Amino acid sequence: MKRLAIFALLLWCALAQASETVLLMTTTNTGSFNVGTTYYLPPVGAFHATAEADAVERLPPGTLQYLRCRVSAAPGAAKQWNFTVRVAAADTLLACVISGASATSCSDEAHTATVGSDPRVTISASSTASSTQSHTGACSMFFTRS
Amino acid sequence: MIRRLLALLLLLPTLAWATPSISNGAIVASTGSTNVSNSAATFFAMVGIAGTDSTLTGTGSSLVTMWSHSATVSWTARNMYCFVGTNPGTGKSYTINPTSNAVTFFNQTCTISDAATSCSDTAHTTVLGAGSSVFAFKTTPSGTPTATTASCYLEYSIP
Numbered sequence: 001m002k003r004l005a006i007f008a009l010l011l012w013c014a015l016a017q018a019s020e021t022v023l024l025m026t027t028t029n030t031g032s033f034n035v036g037t038t039y040y041l042p043p044v045g046a047f048h049a050t051a052e053a054d055a056v057e058r059l060p061p062g063t064l065q066y067l068r069c070r071v072s073a074a075p076g077a078a079k080q081w082n083f084t085v086r087v088a089a090a091d092t093l094l095a096c097v098i099s100g101a102s103a104t105s106c107s108d109e110a111h112t113a114t115v116g117s118d119p120r121v122t123i124s125a126s127s128t129a130s131s132t133q134s135h136t137g138a139c140s141m142f143f144t145r146s
Numbered sequence: 147m148i149r150r151l152l153a154l155l156l157l158l159p160t161l162a163w164a165t166p167s168i169s170n171g172a173i174v175a176s177t178g179s180t181n182v183s184n185s186a187a188t189f190f191a192m193v194g195i196a197g198t199d200s201t202l203t204g205t206g207s208s209l210v211t212m213w214s215h216s217a218t219v220s221w222t223a224r225n226m227y228c229f230v231g232t233n234p235g236t237g238k239s240y241t242i243n244p245t246s247n248a249v250t251f252f253n254q255t256c257t258i259s260d261a262a263t264s265c266s267d268t269a270h271t272t273v274l275g276a277g278s279s280v281f282a283f284k285t286t287p288s289g290t291p292t293a294t295t296a297s298c299y300l301e302y303s304i305p
Contacts, residue, residue: 020225020301022172026194044174045194055195057176058229058297060266119229119264119297143172145225145301 027138036129058119071134079131088118176297234291
């Protein structure tokens with residue numbers, strides 16, 4: 001029994017060291033988010049591009065969660081900005097929408113995205129064509145390495 | 147004795163919470179869609195997306211300002227994971243390590259070889275002092291590997 005307790009203690013310590021959760025933050029580079037165009041941001045850095053390959057960063061296996069995004073100007077009534085975390089060049093459920101005349105931020109605390117064997121990660125940002133132009137955009141999310 | 151150990155086990159999360167704060171973060175860097183050289187050493191910025199350069203300080207490149215980081219406290223780097231977009235090819239490799247113009251050097255290094263597209267070094271840590279330094283990831287090819295993009299993830303903590 002004593003050995004079992006010691007083993008459990010050591011296992012707890014090992015597991016506590018094995019998992020790391022870090023905050024990833026990204027923002028647009030100089031230049032505006034133009035409406036009607038899809039942009040891609042890396043998980044970390046000050047950069048955005050219209051070609052996803054330009055914005056790709058790779059992460060070790062793990063889980064992304066708690067996405068929060070912000071734009072500098074509200075989209076306008078019945079208009080929106082969509083932010084979606086993409087893994088392996090595919091949309092995930094981790095996403096949020098900034099919509100309406102006054103909101104400038106959104107969050108998704110309900111979904112997660114898993115980074116697996118294809119470690120490419122980006123965040124896509126798109127708008128309805130008539131949305132108010134945003135001069136900056138930024139997102140953050142937590143990443144827990146497996 | 148057993149009860150004491152079990153009590154300690156239950157208490158550990160509380161102790162961890164009470165430990166003086168340790169800020170953890172991760173450096174994530176990528177060459178984006180730019181290939182690193184497959185015939186000479188290449189440097190790319192340690193944070194975010196940037197191009198590549200053949201020198202650490204980015205001489206002749208506008209990237210130099212993106213490679214300078216000033217730390218007001220010492221920090222510890224650990225758990226490095228690096229990736230390439232295309233595998234090097236049989237008998238070829240890219241060795242990747244963080245580097246700096248500071249006196250302190252990084253202990254981390256790993257090699258992506260053959261058909262692999264990633265490598266890691268979770269065995270070493272590097273303690274870096276406060277101050278302003280130029281940091282970058284360095285790729286060193288061996289055997290003229292396939293030209294490819296590169297990306298790295300490096301965790302850090304600030305005690």
